[in-house]
Amino acid sequence: MKTMFSATGIWSVLSLTLLFSCNAQPSPEAKKPNVILINADDLGWADLGCMGSGYYETPNIDRLGREGMLFTQAYASAANCAPSRAHMITGLWGPRHGIYTVGSSERGNTKTRRLIPTPNAQSIPDSLYTLGEMFHDNGYRTASIGKWHISESPLTEGFDVNIAGSHRGGPGHRGYFSPYNAEHLEAGPQGEYLTDRLTSEAISFINGNKEKPFFLYLPFYAVHKPLMAKEEVEAIYRAKKGAEGQSDATYAAMIHTMDENVGRLLTTLKNLGIEENTIVIFTSDNGGIRDVSHQDPLRAGKGSYYEGGIRVPLIVKWPGHVKNGTVTEQPVIQRDLYPTLQSMIGAEKKAKHLDGTDISPLLKGEPMPERDFFWHFPVYLQAYNPLEDQARDLLFRTRPGSVIRSGPWKLHEYFEDGGLELYNLGDDPGERHNVAGEHPEKVRELRDRLEAWRTLTGAPVPTEKNPGFDKMFEIKKQQQARTGS
Template identity: 30%
Template sequence: MAMSMCVVQAADVIQPHETDQPNVVVIMADDLGYADVGFQGCRDIRTPNIDQLASSGARFTQGYVTGCMCGPSRAGFLTGRIQSTFGYYVNASQPLNPAQGFPADTKTVAHWMQDQGYVTGGVGKWHMGTADHQRPNAMGYSDWYGFYGGGLMYFPLDHPSYDGRYLTKTKPWSVRDMHHTLPMLHNGKPVKWDQYLTRELTDGGIRFIEKNREQPFFLFVSYNAPHEYLEAPAETIAKYPPESMTEVPGVPAKNRSVYAAMVDEMDQGIGRLLETLDRLELSDNTVVWFLSDHGGMKRTSDNRPLRGAKGNAYEGGLRVPFVVSWPNRIQPGTVLDHPVTSLDIGATSLALAGGDVAQAELHGRDITAYITAQNSDAPHQELYWHVGKSPKDFSGVLREGDYKLLVKRGSAQLYNLRSDPTESNDLAKEQPQRAEHMLAKWKAWNTSNQPPLWNPGGKGANNYQYANYEWLRGTPHYKANAEPTPKPRATN
């Protein structure tokens, strides 16, 4: 059974905390396409709650994340720092290898929020490592309900549809199966659950809000949806017959059908979270952010009109659906056209909590004045990305005003995103001086990026199929004599 907690009835609601420090809720989807929510023009997937969140606050037409793959993008968001500046370039391919993931002594935005008196919580996907020093409770989260890998099967492993496939395995696990079969945990202790994963994570978020409604809180709702594997309740899939789905190049209609159901389930969960804030009279004092961790996958998602998808540095990999709602402070229906980044969420949250963004050395900007229409200036004159595997891999992006330089292993493409948001017209040969100037700036910035925290080659994967962590007992990955050996790397 899922974890239970007494639900507070409306008549017993305790008055919310009276403070200048607003609550902060960050809702992050996984692999969501740029055009796969209603406020972005989607017609075949129903997202009324996400759309209401957008219409009640502000949506960013140029909202970016720091990476085009899950791990690096989330590492940037969680720390509030560009991940290449501390050597985080690729996904952890071996989730039970303590050398992969966050280095020791990493300080996160959640740590900084704790310093300001906030209670910090998270639900869902972690993906930053499984060793003691890498787990959410060691990384600034006082309460975490979720899983440590890069995903999880959407039903418990003993679900009849799996036919025992994930309970035992004689051959080495694949990378995806390793990530998706780790247990569900609450503060490091295994819990049993018996419903669709997205619903379970929503329940976890609601419990956190109810428990901590009397003090300022920072909650990261890290949904796994709509990341593959493609799974959803049959009744939700039935709402989206394949023949009714929008034709998206490269996306099979059957995939699109299940993917739509997964987005629908996430939207329903977001609706329940927002209803909880309303019921507990917390909405007016809560800043709610919604975004995806990067662009959608080619075989499931619609990123149009943007070029590219998850895994590359075209706009379709880095620009995402991005909204913020804050009743009584943000004018409903606001549309903000200047570029912003997921790093701005941490910086703005810390500033609203009363912290010092500069002292924390966060790389984002406090955009409170921008989202509340006190200032219409662009928060950023330049934005930098590194999307390669090390500083020696010259791959990344410089966004300067309307221009975007895309560096691919040393060669450069140049686009004017104002006139060419689809990145169809490479201007590098027409404007060689601009391209050379921007490339020189990107290379100069790249000199500050750090060596990789681990070898991305993935050698020795089979050595990390198992571990002797107590929280793995009762799972296919537990072995008493399988203690991981690499020592955690400390930050400089």
């Protein structure tokens, strides 16, 4: 049967064709959100304006918090640099990657260590599927710009670009000003500041990849020691009245400059027209150093498994997906970031196993069930400042042990002497009052959960006595630390 087309019919078909062509859906790759993960170094939970500081000025990070979700009970997965980063980049508990501390597990004087600690791994195993590899395998251009610290190079862990990343854990002597100490970073103009330079490199990466999905991991070296700041910024804080425990002008200036650079990044996203399609996350790798900045009301600081050592700032912004100005008190942990980002980008290629929880429902405003949180530290970490650290004893920030948080309850277990400390964080966020003797059933319940978790993960518990331990020497050292002699 012959079909006849009129001129009107032909134009109708052409019009429909053009209409559907103009409204064609973009490719799946074009819809993928960009991701920027900013990880400050040693920035404490209370070291931002939006977290209550009246001395440190952080208007750009505060604005980021107002434009996204601010977490008041976010945790690092470990209390110091390398293990925290290993948890976040692998999405796995410590026993699965073996990094528990920085360098040797035999920290402090051997005569004051009662046990032989578990050996510490220096690098994440090559067999683990990292966050960088997940993004790379899902079509993302990936960059690590700044402190890496968990292997020789991020280039073997799924990152296309590495700037300033190696096993190095800090900027080194005079390292905040060019010429730098960091590997894989060319010297800039004399006096150039490291935080400024890393941000400029990050902006260059964004500009070069604005047409494709990118994952930018930006682990600043700031505000890790040595404390070094730009003179003109430090002068602002020398002229400003501090608060008790937060009054170091150099440290404040380092935070100030980092905040300015977060502002530069946010402005870049807006100017390029990609702000709406970019997830921005800001956090810190562990708690702040207490003799530099107090985290009151939280106890202790970096290296401790009291709240001041593991509770950290966390902000997540994604326009149109995370409601502006949301503040949540629901506990989360940085290990959650891997499964959450995997979900948020709609990853087709995924890690086979992750120990974190996908918190994307929480980011959407949906309730999530309570869960237990675990920390394991089978090694030693010596004191920074015995009279300031607020540790269990004056010689170590942490001795070997495990910790569980379940609801408001938090139990510390110590392997040397079997010590147990129980705190109700709802009533006592500063962990000042050990109520283990008042709640023996809760102690048994939480200790059983800790033991079950250690069995599940194969967590090593040191039991071998240290033949070099000297009780009288330990007592003498405790007395000297107490008197500052």
